[in-house]
Amino acid sequence: MNAIDVRDLTRTYKSGAEAVRGISFSVPPGQVFGLLGTNGAGKTSTMDVIAGLAAPTSGSVRVLGHDPIRERRAVRHRTGVVLQSGGLPGELTVAEAVRMWAGTMRRPRPASESIDAVDLTAKAGVPIKSLSGGERRRLDLAVALLGRPELLMLDEPTTGLDAESRRSVWTLVRGLVDGGTAVLLTTHHLEEAEELSDSLAILHRGRIVAEGTLDEVVATYRAEIRFGASAGRPPAGVLADGEAVEIEGRHVVIRTGSLQRTLGRVLYWADGAGLALPELRATPASLETAFLALARGTETLEAAS
Numbered sequence: 223m224n225a226i227d228v229r230d231l232t233r234t235y236k237s238g239a240e241a242v243r244g245i246s247f248s249v250p251p252g253q254v255f256g257l258l259g260t261n262g263a264g265k266t267s268t269m270d271v272i273a274g275l276a277a278p279t280s281g282s283v284r285v286l287g288h289d290p291i292r293e294r295r296a297v298r299h300r301t302g303v304v305l306q307s308g309g310l311p312g313e314l315t316v317a318e319a320v321r322m323w324a325g326t327m328r329r330p331r332p333a334s335e336s337i338d339a340v341d342l343t344a345k346a347g348v349p350i351k352s353l354s355g356g357e358r359r360r361l362d363l364a365v366a367l368l369g370r371p372e373l374l375m376l377d378e379p380t381t382g383l384d385a386e387s388r389r390s391v392w393t394l395v396r397g398l399v400d401g402g403t404a405v406l407l408t409t410h411h412l413e414e415a416e417e418l419s420d421s422l423a424i425l426h427r428g429r430i431v432a433e434g435t436l437d438e439v440v441a442t443y444r445a446e447i448r449f450g451a452s453a454g455r456p457p458a459g460v461l462a463d464g465e466a467v468e469i470e471g472r473h474v475v476i477r478t479g480s481l482q483r484t485l486g487r488v489l490y491w492a493d494g495a496g497l498a499l500p501e502l503r504a505t506p507a508s509l510e511t512a513f514l515a516l517a518r519g520t521e522t523l524e525a526a527s
């Protein structure tokens with residue numbers, strides 16, 4: 223059974239804002255599903271429905287086979303959630319807060335084990351209000367881990383964490399996933415999505431615009447060759463159909479579905495013309511390329527062909 227099944231989900235706010243406009247995806251056990259997107263794309267609106275905090279406007283959501291609102295009791299003990307606003311009382315110490323949460327669970331891990339898993343043992347006696355932003359984020363994660371969840375929902379879990387803490391959270395998440403936990407992850411850190419996601423979807427204005435494994439998503443975007451505009455555009459015949467050439471600022475930019483072939487042609491042209499291509503750079507497609515293409519409103523290769 224899938225940890226999450228989302229079918230034709232929409233969510234419209236009272237203001238009329240259509241935050242989610244008909245999305246479907248599934249997350250099997252033991253996998254990380256990355257939900258990515260531009261600001262306001264609908265990630266948090268989707269996560270809230272899956273976490274049982276809001277009802278869908280239409281469509282259906284199943285979490286571990288259950289309706290996350292109507293069958294909340296069946297779901298609550300089997301899931302862990304890290305949302306953007308962790309709401310633990312600031313007067314309590316780290317250890318007190320984690321023990322308090324453990325008291326509400328059926329078979330919690332020992333509080334010290336959860337605290338240790340997020341490297342907060344040295345801060346166990348410190349009041350939450352004195353923690354740094356990154357330490358609070360790790361405390362939220364410690365609480366989410368307490369119930370040995372089958373599904374972890376992580377909404378931007380490493381925002382505000384330094385590079386070392388971020389990596390230790392990644393290692394922790396991968397360890398849980400190797401043990402069979404499913405993870406729904408939203409993040410603005412593309413490196414994090416690349417590092418953790420077994421599959422991912424990119425949301426844009428409430429719709430999924432790209433979905434699949436990292437390789438599948440990236441393969442639908444174009445690689446880029448760029449060099450100084452002083453060299454001029456390659457003449458007709460150098461590039462194949464469907465390869466776009468533009469002048470962007472001081473650079474000639476060529477976007478292509480076949481980096482090796484196009485680069486070969488460009489270099490052959492430049493050699494023949496006795497041109498040195500200033501600041502030549504060839505960049506394969508990546509999640510970053512995909513995002514920049516979204517921001518520019520550029521079509522994917524599939525849509526363009």
Ligand SMILES: Nc1ncnc2c1ncn2[C@@H]1O[C@H](COP(=O)(O)OP(=O)(O)OP(=O)(O)O)[C@@H](O)[C@H]1O
Pocket residue numbers: 235236237239240241259260261262263264265266267268
């Ligand atoms: N409570 C609300 N009332 C009305 N509109 C809302 C509400 N919450 C979010 N929205 C709108 O819904 C859309 C999606 O917002 P959402 O927070 O789900 O996006 P997001 O992908 O999580 O964004 P970000 O990356 O900026 O956190 C946005 O246009 C936002 O303005």
